[in-house]
Amino acid sequence: MTNSTVLKDSLAEAIVSDEIQLGGDGVKSILSAYSPQESIAEYIWNGFDAGATSIDISYEENELGSLRSITIADNGSGIPQGLLSVKFKPFHESEKALNKTDSRHHSLVHGKNGVGRLTFFTFANIARWTTVYEKNSKLYKYDIEIKSDDLHSYTGAHSPVSEIPYEHGTSTKVTFEGIRELSSGNIETTVKQYLLQEFCWFLELFKDKMFSISINGSPLDYREMIAGERDEKIIHDATSTRFDVKYIQWKKKLNKEFSRYYLIDSTGKENYKSTTLLNNKGDKFYHSVYIRSDYFDMFSYEDKIDYDQSTLQNKEQKFNSKRDEEFKYVISEINDYLRRMRSPHLQKMADDLVEKYEKENIIPEVNNSWEIPRNNELKTLIKDIYKIQPKIFGEGNSSIEQRKTFIHLLNALLDSNQRDQIYTIIDAVVRLDDQEQKQLADLLKVNKLNSIIQTIKMIQNRYTTIDALKEIVFNDSFNSREVDHVQKVLDHNFWVFGEEYNLVSSTEAKFEKALSEYLYILRGGKKQDVNMESPDKNKEMDLFLCRKSIENDRINNLVIELKRPAVLLGEKEVSQIKRYQRTIFSDSRFNGDNTYWDFVLVGNKFNESGYIEGEIDTNKGHGEKEKGLIFSKDNCKIYVRKWSDIFADVECRHKFIENELKTERDRLAIDYTNADEATERAIKK
Template sequence: MSENVNITSKGIQKVLRNYNEKQAIAEYIWNGFDANADVIKIDYVSNELGRLDSLQITDNGYGINFDRLKQKFDPFFESEKAIQIVAPKHTSKMHGRNGVGRLTFFTFAYNASWNTTYQDEKGFHQGTIQTHAGGLNHYEATEHSNADQKTGTVVTFTNLHIGQLDFEQVVIPFLINEFCWFMELNKHKNMQVLVNGKALDFSTNIKSTEEFELVYQDTGFRFQIKYVHWKESLHKELSKYYFLAGGEEIYKNYTTLNKKSDDYFHSVYINSDFFRDFDFKSYENEGQVALFGAAKSAAEYRFLIKELNDYLKNKRKPFLREYADRLIDGFDQDGIFPKYITDREQGLIKPKLINLIKVLYEVEPKLFSSLSIDQKKMMIRLFDLALKTNEKEGIFNLLNEIVQLEDDDEKELLAVLELSA
């Protein structure tokens, strides 16, 4: 059968313009995991010129049901507004965009063909779907009489415009960072992504990891914690708490240190029977009370979040100190600091200024992010001027208005400014 999608091919490309080849390939892997696959195979062949001749992505998921084919390949676009690539907020299930992700191949190939096997109450069925970048609004679907006795999908891409070097040095590292948190979340399921038969090593993005247990003594509830500090960004996933029961994800949410402009990428996996009947939406729907199980107002939950927040802050401090040292080195190289003429200024004022900058960076890295060279010079030299003119109390009062200082941060800042508490 032949079907047309309700938008022009150029219109589809315009809607999907936020996708590049890395994100598009990731979409096909997400499609496999969304179909309950536990093994994704990426196989490619390159030619003597270093270009990819073919690329296949295979999954052992439940396949594409031809009775719902129109839903999968006929996405409805209300406008030509570009689709944003957004990760699900509170669940890791159904990550890929139904229908939309299957049309992103135009970013790296001209032709795409799906060979899929699915099962329904009548047995196993097999079929092929084909489309190309010049006609994204049109696809050909053919059902076959003979079907394999196991479900899955093989997507084959040809007429590729991506090189082997880019695929191995750009796409593969991107996929490791895209899926490392998800593979850690599902580690008990032994999921794999194989590239030309070799399993991707997602641990290459791990900077450090730690496992421990928290116990709420009053009720005896135990929480098994796994903390992972990542080397590089998790893309749209960001830093989150994952709440699990029996190893299965129940809910996820951002940690309090997410998006602090300091490149502290982390995930915290919390496994406990406490979450089996937990009402995570009780605070979102004000006035509602959990009829069964516990809610966010429970003493156990408040204890858990406080302990984890304190834990993350302690883990973040040495990381911020390391980055603060790099910030100071960068300021020196870029000529941000004032020129100190006398030995007294060089030996007395500059060290105080450096200590002030380090403390402020540890308290609120955003103060120093996205600033131009001139803006950095102005801010640092105003601090320098205030230190020289003994306007230390003025600095403290100003910063206390801009930044929410916790007790420990306030004490440290007062000490650096040589002010009494």
């Protein structure tokens, strides 16, 4: 048969049309939504849909390093010229799109909307196909061409057709010229990564059939996408039906494929696929499950099986279906398995979320040690809610302010009698299923108990510290020292002087170092060395605490001078704390309109001179005589206090919680033999 005879026969069969019915001028806007990598993926899918097992992407560069051409070649069945008008069907009406059930439940019917042939518009000026197809046990080849500036037309229906040797096999090769927006670097990075995320699950599904994609002859290694994999065997005991299961977790989100399970028969053919129970939960748990069994050799995925039994060769055969106990069993086992595999993943994601929220200041700031248990409870609640339903936090779909509002609302409800409202709010954000509702209700109860337990433990530790500190300052036989005992305990427990402060410096810190730390706490950024001009800049403070109040933009500072128990407080000791006050007020960096200072001298007893008592009486008009106020002016106050007064304040702050939680304080009492033992006990975590 001559080539001209073949051409004549082909033209006689074909419904010849050189016009593509695009349905309006909006086609270019539709195509513009495709990125170059998405377009290349469409041509690869066209090859697989045509029965290809091997697809190679190749490119050529010119002398300037720009791309001269890109070619995508496959070993698929080709495009018979007589069917060209069907294959180049009106835009958005391809035969693939018409079979929606198959495309949803089978992987080899992928292309849609007839868009694949035109997507070259996004990165090239011309697309030329050379396709080889089989007819009557012979192979024929011809060319097709479309230009980006005339997408309505194509050549090919009247192109000359030539017969080629049969051993060459069927194939299609499409070459793109006039390349735009792509370089070899793009192909080896952006395009390659996109193809990994597009086809990794597919190449694993058909790995037994040796499906492959290569770029300039180098195979695309889809295993780069695998975060974890496991092989399992599931047996349905009642029927001894065996299922070989492979589970894969992917490192990144698959482009368009959901997390699914794939049912594969004994020949390696995919019979059915469907989304898993944990698909699209918003938790970045990307996975695929491949289930192989001869059970799927005769399997219908339709809910209602409709077939003619007379067509079955073996009358004992029957179609298996989703209603069978075997199928229900294996899916149930896989769902349980996925939940187990998801658990450590969710824990890490939840930990990362809380860490991120802390860096972004979404989680409320802790202003004092009383807030630590509630803050821990809030972070635990965030993690637990995330593990129940990650979508609640709307990562990627909400602003920082929206997330902060939601978290602060949770925190406010935890600190009230309206904890049950958390459930109502979350259910309004994202609808919870029955299991999620029960999990949330249970964790709210558990978190409340955990918060109480943490608070009790904190109070117990504090009573232990106070009892040890009392021994240090009141037991004369201990001969306690200021730095080794008193100050060492308070460096670790500065809450004794108030819940709201941050530690700036301790253990005899000089003023210049203290100022550096102070500025860092208030302003952030990088720590810097600072210089002071005061002659007393090398003096050393025992404790320097500060607190910045966000609500009223006020900075409260507290400087404490500690004296060992044997020292009796008098004018000499007061002059020292006043010298600290003068040194600080001599440097403007320590001061501002919103900055307030309290200086406190602490000891066991006053000396007999009456000096301190006189100073307190002189300043009683300021209304803080019981607190030992000896100086008050503008934003500065100086106090002299006894340890007995400090301990009384601590008792008052803790008393109401002690009564509420019924702490057994007597059980915590310990007899100490020396100051070192009491100190170690007080600072032990």
